[in-house]
Amino acid sequence: MVTCINDALVPQTGRAVVTLLRRLGVDVDFPEGQTCCGQPMVNTGYLDEAVPVVRTFVRAFEGYDAVVTPSGSCAGCARHQHAIVARRSDDPAFVAAVEETAPKVFELSEFLVDVLGVEDVGASFPHRVTYHPTCHSLRMLGVGDRPLRLLRAVRGIDLVELPGAEQCCGFGGTFAVKNADTSVAMGADKARHVRSTGAEVLVAGDSSCLMHVGGLLSRERAGVRVMHLAEVLAAQEGT
Amino acid sequence: MPPFPEAARIALANTQLRTNLAHATATIRDKRARVVAEVDDWEELRTAGAATKDRVLLDLDTHLVRLEESLIRAGATVHWARDAEEACRIVADVAKAHHVDEVVKVKSMATQEIGLNEALAQEGISAWETDLAELIVQLGDDLPSHILVPAIHRNRAEIREIFLAGMARAGRPAPEGLDDEPAHLAEAARLHLREKFLRAEVAVSGANFAVAETGTLVVVESEGNGRMCLTLPQVLVSVVGIEKVVPTWADLDVFLQLLPRSSTGERMNPFTSTWTGVTPGDGPQEVHVVLLDNGRTRALADEVGRQALRCIRCSACLNVCPVYERTGGHAYGSVYPGPIGAILNPLLRGVGVDDQVDSLPYASSLCGACYDVCPVKIDIPSVLVDLRAQVVDAHRGGVPRPEAVAMKAAAATFRRPGLLRAAERLTRPGLAVVRRVGASAWTGARDLPPAPKESFRAWWKRTDGGRS
Numbered sequence A: 001m002v003t004c005i006n007d008a009l010v011p012q013t014g015r016a017v018v019t020l021l022r023r024l025g026v027d028v029d030f031p032e033g034q035t036c037c038g039q040p041m042v043n044t045g046y047l048d049e050a051v052p053v054v055r056t057f058v059r060a061f062e063g064y065d066a067v068v069t070p071s072g073s074c075a076g077c078a079r080h081q082h083a084i085v086a087r088r089s090d091d092p093a094f095v096a097a098v099e100e101t102a103p104k105v106f107e108l109s110e111f112l113v114d115v116l117g118v119e120d121v122g123a124s125f126p127h128r129v130t131y132h133p134t135c136h137s138l139r140m141l142g143v144g145d146r147p148l149r150l151l152r153a154v155r156g157i158d159l160v161e162l163p164g165a166e167q168c169c170g171f172g173g174t175f176a177v178k179n180a181d182t183s184v185a186m187g188a189d190k191a192r193h194v195r196s197t198g199a200e201v202l203v204a205g206d207s208s209c210l211m212h213v214g215g216l217l218s219r220e221r222a223g224v225r226v227m228h229l230a231e232v233l234a235a236q237e238g239t
Numbered sequence B: 001m002p003p004f005p006e007a008a009r010i011a012l013a014n015t016q017l018r019t020n021l022a023h024a025t026a027t028i029r030d031k032r033a034r035v036v037a038e039v040d041d042w043e044e045l046r047t048a049g050a051a052t053k054d055r056v057l058l059d060l061d062t063h064l065v066r067l068e069e070s071l072i073r074a075g076a077t078v079h080w081a082r083d084a085e086e087a088c089r090i091v092a093d094v095a096k097a098h099h100v101d102e103v104v105k106v107k108s109m110a111t112q113e114i115g116l117n118e119a120l121a122q123e124g125i126s127a128w129e130t131d132l133a134e135l136i137v138q139l140g141d142d143l144p145s146h147i148l149v150p151a152i153h154r155n156r157a158e159i160r161e162i163f164l165a166g167m168a169r170a171g172r173p174a175p176e177g178l179d180d181e182p183a184h185l186a187e188a189a190r191l192h193l194r195e196k197f198l199r200a201e202v203a204v205s206g207a208n209f210a211v212a213e214t215g216t217l218v219v220v221e222s223e224g225n226g227r228m229c230l231t232l233p234q235v236l237v238s239v240v241g242i243e244k245v246v247p248t249w250a251d252l253d254v255f256l257q258l259l260p261r262s263s264t265g266e267r268m269n270p271f272t273s274t275w276t277g278v279t280p281g282d283g284p285q286e287v288h289v290v291l292l293d294n295g296r297t298r299a300l301a302d303e304v305g306r307q308a309l310r311c312i313r314c315s316a317c318l319n320v321c322p323v324y325e326r327t328g329g330h331a332y333g334s335v336y337p338g339p340i341g342a343i344l345n346p347l348l349r350g351v352g353v354d355d356q357v358d359s360l361p362y363a364s365s366l367c368g369a370c371y372d373v374c375p376v377k378i379d380i381p382s383v384l385v386d387l388r389a390q391v392v393d394a395h396r397g398g399v400p401r402p403e404a405v406a407m408k409a410a411a412a413t414f415r416r417p418g419l420l421r422a423a424e425r426l427t428r429p430g431l432a433v434v435r436r437v438g439a440s441a442w443t444g445a446r447d448l449p450p451a452p453k454e455s456f457r458a459w460w461k462r463t464d465g466g467r468s
């Protein structure tokens, strides 16, 4: 599942997922009936509006073995919040369909480590990198150190620890707009910690958080790039 | 009180406040993490604490009736208060019956919630806070900013100023030549407060727990001021939220382990006081207990939100909250700030009538740190999302707000992939417009990523999924 943000704003992340999974021998498809997991509506409280979006999600992915998404946040929404939306519809068939789909949804690092059983994905990325564990990956899904285990196996990487890594970057979906000042204050602290590591690249498993922190780093002309975990894991010598 | 985003903007501009808060929350956060890590069965304790509270909430009426019977048997007078006004009236009447113009108080969230000090002041009765931090807040004509550390937003230089300027007006003046050494500040407070304890005839308290089987109230504290209030004055009035009841003494066990580690990062709190009605010749000779609803039954009726009534006011969720750390407590416009305040206020007061209350469920990035630390496992993020849905639903019908229009439009696009494809073709011009306007909430401080040449969807179609 390519998230709505990845699809429209950072399509290279989706392409990296495809490259990476194919390299590992996975048969990848992109059902064009998909749109969005519905999280923007759910987390802002628009549950009625989320009902048709979640229906579209479930319809697009029925019949697949696994749904892999490069976002802890969207995976968390599918696994924990779709059921709430479905119950709202008073449609038992929809509730059942959600119950069937939800456990098949995996965040990328979970799929690689738990389902495929790989940590070394054959990547090469000779750069100084620091990793931010996004809140929903960390707490809603509990991905633990899976992303770090994957990164440590990357050839040539210089992985440096991010101070205060577990603190929220301040994105939080519509929070970034509704409480823009607080969001920016949180993001500025995150950006400061990133700069303190001397890393060239900030890596995370959620493009939305990267867009927020990356937007601040770019405004500060910090010279730090942001990249999705999938892009680093897809990178190989000469690419 | 302005809605949260506006109040937060004011707080964010205060750099001293932000430095004080960041320092204080980080210190207490680390302390808590250290002492919690020592307990092997912490997760089991959390589960047990949550289960006990849930069990009580399920049969709240039965436990309360039992508590009332035990209290009366022990010689206390029991009052029921539906709301803040009733509760304040009961306390004022007790004070007036004893012809006093001042009372001493041990810090209590329930009495702050009902605005007791202000209500008593209107009757010509001064209520003196005896908790050190509360005293600082009161003398500084300020509002508490934290459940447990009400003066968390003040540093010691500010406290010295407050003591020098305020103590004389309230009783014994600050010692001459007072400096900002913590020990000297504490000594000044001790001298000032001792006079108050010895003089007061009526004391007011809250309670952390109320044991139904014996009618015993329990106060857990660090300074000993609570114990002074509970034992020295002749008359004691305790204002207790109805959710504080626990069935038996045995039930206290778990909470007395969970509370101090979660709140002050201590293995055990220095003072735990319990009192049961009246004991002739020892302690207060007249004890009144006010059992307070003030929205609690409303919260209880909320299927998702009722778990908030498990809260034991430890404030661990405040100390880990990245939003609270930046804005402090005042921005929440309530005595219950931080993550628990963001859900408790709307639950107690109801949504859809007050913009300030309705803004609180949105005062969170949903990072989930609060849920992880909560000793009674309140799933604050889920309650926040549920309350957001209640806020949205309360505003359905009538003229839709711009946000509702945007959400409906987004949902309409997302329900049909064809529409999304069409919309994405507009992304580049769309982004260009956003950038040119430049004043949107996003681009005020953040750049947007450069617009991609084509969406993933378009790429997949053009290249047959990357195969051509």
Ligand code: SF4
Pocket (backbone or CB within 6 Å): B262, B310, B311, B312, B313, B314, B315, B316, B317, B318, B340, B370, B373, B374, B375, B376, B377, B378
């Ligand atoms: S919600 Fe939980 S963490 Fe927050 S004050 Fe209450 S008991 Fe403590």
